[in-house]
Amino acid sequence: MINWGKVWSDFFIFLALTSNVGFIFSHDPYQLVIAIGVNLLATVLKFGAKKILAAELLATALVADLHLIPATILYFMETHVPLAIGLAIGAAVANVISIVMLVIEIIFEYQKEEEL
Amino acid sequence: MKNNNRKKQKHYGDVRPKNYRAIYEEKFYDILFQLRYPLMTVIFFTTIGVLALMIINGKSDGTSVLNYFFHTVITFSTVGYTEGYDVDPQHLMMNRFFATIFIIISIPFVYMYGLVTTVNVFINSNIAEIYNYWRMYKAMEQLRGHYIICRFNGITRELMKNLKRRGIKFVLVEPDPSLEQEIKDFGVDFYVIDEPHKRSVLLGVGIEHAKGLVTAFEDNTQDLSVIVTARLIRPDKEHFMVFATATTEGAAEKMKLLGANEVIVPDVSVGRRMTSFILHPPSPVLSGFLEKIAYGERTDIDIMEIRIDSNSDLVGKKLKDIRMRQETGATIVAIIRADGKMKIAPSGETEIKEGDSLIVLGHPKALKRVEEFFESHQIENEEEVART
Numbered sequence: 001m002i003n004w005g006k007v008w009s010d011f012f013i014f015l016a017l018t019s020n021v022g023f024i025f026s027h028d029p030y031q032l033v034i035a036i037g038v039n040l041l042a043t044v045l046k047f048g049a050k051k052i053l054a055a056e057l058l059a060t061a062l063v064a065d066l067h068l069i070p071a072t073i074l075y076f077m078e079t080h081v082p083l084a085i086g087l088a089i090g091a092a093v094a095n096v097i098s099i100v101m102l103v104i105e106i107i108f109e110y111q112k113e114e115e116l
Numbered sequence: 117m118k119n120n121n122r123k124k125q126k127h128y129g130d131v132r133p134k135n136y137r138a139i140y141e142e143k144f145y146d147i148l149f150q151l152r153y154p155l156m157t158v159i160f161f162t163t164i165g166v167l168a169l170m171i172i173n174g175k176s177d178g179t180s181v182l183n184y185f186f187h188t189v190i191t192f193s194t195v196g197y198t199e200g201y202d203v204d205p206q207h208l209m210m211n212r213f214f215a216t217i218f219i220i221i222s223i224p225f226v227y228m229y230g231l232v233t234t235v236n237v238f239i240n241s242n243i244a245e246i247y248n249y250w251r252m253y254k255a256m257e258q259l260r261g262h263y264i265i266c267r268f269n270g271i272t273r274e275l276m277k278n279l280k281r282r283g284i285k286f287v288l289v290e291p292d293p294s295l296e297q298e299i300k301d302f303g304v305d306f307y308v309i310d311e312p313h314k315r316s317v318l319l320g321v322g323i324e325h326a327k328g329l330v331t332a333f334e335d336n337t338q339d340l341s342v343i344v345t346a347r348l349i350r351p352d353k354e355h356f357m358v359f360a361t362a363t364t365e366g367a368a369e370k371m372k373l374l375g376a377n378e379v380i381v382p383d384v385s386v387g388r389r390m391t392s393f394i395l396h397p398p399s400p401v402l403s404g405f406l407e408k409i410a411y412g413e414r415t416d417i418d419i420m421e422i423r424i425d426s427n428s429d430l431v432g433k434k435l436k437d438i439r440m441r442q443e444t445g446a447t448i449v450a451i452i453r454a455d456g457k458m459k460i461a462p463s464g465e466t467e468i469k470e471g472d473s474l475i476v477l478g479h480p481k482a483l484k485r486v487e488e489f490f491e492s493h494q495i496e497n498e499e500e501v502a503r504t
Contacts, residue, residue, distance in 0.1 A: 029176035030167060037163025044156050048149020050142075076178030 009049075012042040013102060016064065017095035024088050032075055032088075036068045039091065042098075052108050053101045060098040067091035133319030136308060137253035140246050147241045154233040161222045161230075162188050168218070172210050173203070191219055192226040256306045259285055259322050266312040266331040266342050268295050268302075271361060271382070275330060276304065287321045313341035315349065323349055328357035328377075336367040340374065347375030418480045419449075422487075424472040427495050436464030438493075444485040446478025 019035040022028075043061040046054070071087035074080045165188030170176050173184075183201030190197055196219075203211050262285040265272050272288070279286050280303075288304050289312040290296075299307050310317045312331065323329070323346060331342040339360045350356035358376045362368035368379035424431060430438055441447055451459045454471030468474075476486050 029181065030170060033163060033167050033170065033181070037159060037167075040159045040163075041156055044152055044159060047152045047155075048145055050145075076181050078178055 009045045010102065012038060012045055013098055016042040017092060017099060020064075020068070020088060020092045020095055024085060024092060027081075027085065029075070032072060035088070036072050039064050039068050051105055053105050056101055057098055060094045060101065064091040064094040064098070067094065131315040131319065134310070134316040136320055137250060137257060140250040140253065143246045144250075147237060147243070150237045150241075151234055154230040154237075157225050157230040161192060161226045165191065165218060165222070168214055169201075169211075172214055173207055191215065192222045194223065194227055252306060256287060256322065259287065259306070260325045261327045262286055262322065262325070264289060264318070264321055264323060264326050264329040266329070267333050268299055269332060269334070271332045272330065273302065276302070289317065289321060313338065313345050315345055318346060318349060326356065328359065330359045332361045336362055336364070340371060343371055343376050344374050353377060416479060417477065418483055419475065419477050420483050420486070422474040422476060422490050424468055424470060424474065426470050428490070428493050429495050430468050430493050431470050433468055434464065435462060435466050435468065438468070440486070440489060444478070444482050444489050446476050446482040446486045448474050449477045450475040
């Protein structure tokens with residue numbers, strides 16, 4: 001049986017990475033607005049989750065946000081566009097770490113199920 | 117014997133202490149959890165609003181995007197100026213059409229649900245109260261050498277009043293949640309509403325660092341279970357004191373056998389006191405004088421017992437020769453010999469013997485000096501001093 005709650009939260013975590021990578025390669029303002037929106041959603045989704053790596057997941061999401069918010073401001077001010085791209089790449093790294101931890105968590109959960 | 121001990125410890129090590137601070141930290145976290153969906157709605161609609169305006173107007177420069185963001189926020193906050201950006205006349209109709217649809221959809225979600233729920237969560241979640249509990253339990257974790265008191269009633273009220281006067285720290289454990297307000301009003305610094313016979317609770321209130329435990333339930337079975345649980349965690353009777361009340365002498369005896377240091381039967385104690393009033397009619401000065409000293413009600417005078425063992429070089433000396441009163445200011449009021457015979461108000465000629473207990477009366481500071489005085493007369497100590 002598929003756990004739809006998990007589909008929902010994992011969807012945003014993956015989308016945060018993909019939309020971010022999309023912006024890094026396209027330098028497109030539309031893509032940037034989507035990326036920051038999805039990243040903020042992914043952060044809020046991690047609020048209050050009581051899992052093994054909950055604190056680490058929330059921390060990486062906040063790191064991604066704190067990269068993307070200044071990146072958005074810099075990009076639309078058109079002053080330091082290369083820096084904005086650099087910050088977005090930083091955010092993408094945080095997104096990747098977040099996914100790695102998600103996978104670790106899945107493995108832990110499967111082990112727990114087996115123990116039960 | 118050693119094996120037995122190890123087995124016990126292993127078994128008892130399995131129980132994890134209840135972390136009262138963490139319970140309230142989790143409550144903070146639960147507030148965040150409740151904010152998840154309302155905040156998601158706000159973020160989602162903001163993103164959609166900005167994106168749609170970018171697409172409709174075909175503009176993606178910084179000023180326009182900021183204006184679109186501004187416009188989206190004033191829309192669902194129901195502030196509602198007209199367009200917060202310059203509209204190309206050819207796009208005006210499309211903009212107005214989108215704005216109408218967007219307002220109809222977004223205001224119920226974002227304004228009614230998202231923002232109102234967020235405010236509601238903050239108002240209804242007693243953040244200040246959670247913070248107060250959290251602060252109390254954080255401070256409780258730092259306690260060392262405190263006492264654990266079980267049950268909030270007349271007996272423990274009197275006890276806590278006196279401990280407070282002496283500046284002794286204690287944690288109150290009370291199983292009845294309806295008494296919480298009374299406990300707060302009484303001014304107890306540290307309290308836990310929980311069952312004191314649970315190992316996790318006793319570990320959670322720091323029994324491993326505590327000096328002692330007092331259990332004063334009206335019901336013997338509860339006292340017994342607390343005593344046994346506490347003794348299993350802290351088996352050492354000398355370093356961890358357990359005091360209890362019992363309703364009958366039979367129960368008191370059982371409690372002592374199961375690990376209590378002292379057990380008081382309130383009915384018997386009160387009856388004996390009444391007898392003493394009848395036998396020695398009360399006088400205004402003397403009445404209650406010794407009792408006040410013995411019960412620690414007076415802070416300027418105290419009484420203590422000093423044991424003379426074979427290591428003391430005072431054995432065989434006369435009281436007048438050891439010059440204790442001149443050096444410390446406290447007085448030996450009685451000597452209890454090893455065989456249990458008591459010598460009241462001993463003269464200077466009285467000889468100190470091995471196994472004696474000296475009862476010393478004086479100011480608390482003088483009694484401190486008495487402790488040091490007798491420690492300095494330990495033969496072992498002197499040898500160590502000589503070695504160093």
